[in-house]
Amino acid sequence: MGRSHQHIEIIDEAGLKLMRRAGLVVAAGLKAMMAAAVPGATTRQVDAVGAEVLARHGAKSNFLNYAPGYGIPPYPAVSCLSVNNEVVHGIPGDRILQDGDLLSIDFGGIIEGYNGDAARSVIIGQADPRVEALSEATRQSLWAGIGAARIGGTIGDISAAVERSLRLGRYGIVRDFTGHGIGHQMHQEPDIPNYRVGRGPVIRAGMCLAIEPMATLGGYRVAMLDDDWTVVTADSSVAAHWENTITVTEQGLWVLTEEDGGEAELTARGLPFGPLSD
Numbered sequence: 001m002g003r004s005h006q007h008i009e010i011i012d013e014a015g016l017k018l019m020r021r022a023g024l025v026v027a028a029g030l031k032a033m034m035a036a037a038v039p040g041a042t043t044r045q046v047d048a049v050g051a052e053v054l055a056r057h058g059a060k061s062n063f064l065n066y067a068p069g070y071g072i073p074p075y076p077a078v079s080c081l082s083v084n085n086e087v088v089h090g091i092p093g094d095r096i097l098q099d100g101d102l103l104s105i106d107f108g109g110i111i112e113g114y115n116g117d118a119a120r121s122v123i124i125g126q127a128d129p130r131v132e133a134l135s136e137a138t139r140q141s142l143w144a145g146i147g148a149a150r151i152g153g154t155i156g157d158i159s160a161a162v163e164r165s166l167r168l169g170r171y172g173i174v175r176d177f178t179g180h181g182i183g184h185q186m187h188q189e190p191d192i193p194n195y196r197v198g199r200g201p202v203i204r205a206g207m208c209l210a211i212e213p214m215a216t217l218g219g220y221r222v223a224m225l226d227d228d229w230t231v232v233t234a235d236s237s238v239a240a241h242w243e244n245t246i247t248v249t250e251q252g253l254w255v256l257t258e259e260d261g262g263e264a265e266l267t268a269r270g271l272p273f274g275p276l277s278d
Helices: 013-036 041-054 131-149 154-167 263-268
Strands: 001-007 010-013 079-084 086-088 102-112 114-123 179-181 188-192 210-211 215-217 223-224 229-235 239-241 244-248 254-257
Touching: 001 188, 010 013, 010 102, 010 188, 013 041, 013 114, 013 244, 013 254, 041 079, 041 102, 086 102, 086 114, 086 210, 086 239, 102 131, 102 239, 114 131, 114 223, 114 239, 131 210, 131 215, 131 239, 131 244, 131 254, 131 263, 154 188, 188 210, 254 263
Parallel strands: none
Antiparallel strands: 001 010, 079 086, 079 102, 086 229, 102 114, 179 188, 179 210, 210 244, 215 239, 223 229, 244 254
16 A cells, blocks of 8 residues: 655555566566567557567556546557657657667556556667767666665755766756656656756655656757657757666665666666565
8 A cells, every 4th residue: 555745655565566566567568679679660569569568467558548638639559669859758650660760668567556667768770879879878867866866865866866967968858758756656746857956855765756867969848749649859859768667765776667676787886776575
C-alpha cells in the first residue's frame, strides 16, 4: 500500500518490490525493442516487440489508451518511438528506420497496480558522431541526476545535476517536458525539471521518481504535430531522451528499470547501491 506526503506517494517495502518487478519488465522490453530497431524495420514492428514482452510477463501497458484529457485522443501504442527531431511521444506506424537515425524508445508497464517507466535512445546503424555524442551526453546527465538523489536532499538537486551535466556540452535542454513521480499512477507529483528552478520537495525514503532528461543539438523550444502527441524540436535539430525509474532507500540508490538495479553504473561513480532484499 502507498500513502501520500503532500500529494507525493510514499511506497512501502512490499510496494517497492512490485515497482521493481514492473521495472524489470520495462527493462526487458527496452532491451528487446532496441535489438529490433534495425535499418528497414518499421516503428510499428518495434512497438509490437514491446507488446509481446508485456504479454509474456503478464503486465499491462500504461501507455496504450493513455488519455490526458483536454480533447487529446487516447495514445494508440505501448511505446513512444521518436525519431531524430522528434523529442517524445512519437506514435509507432509505417515509418521505416534508416541507417543513421536516432530512435528514442519510451516504454512502460504495470504489475499489480504499480508502474514502471523508462526510455533509451539508440542509434540505427552508423551515426553522425555529433548525434552519438548527444545521446551519450543525455545518458550521462540521467546518471548525474540519479546520483544527486538522496534522502533529505531535494528534487532541485536532481534538476541542477542534470542541467550541469548537459551544459558541459552546450546542448539544448527541453523545458516543456519533465520527469515525474511514479507509483500507482504513471505520472504524479513531483515534477522533476531538467534545469534548476528551485529547491522543490524534500526527497524521502519510499518516493519513486522517473528522471528523464531530453536534450537537443539545437535549442530548447519544441512544437506539437497535428496528431496531438508527437513533440518535435522547433528548429528541427536532433533530440535524445533517456529515463529511469528510481527509488532511494536507507541503504542508497535503487534503479528499478535497470536489469542490475543500477549497480554497475552507481559503483563506477562511487555512489551507494541500496536495493531491498528479497
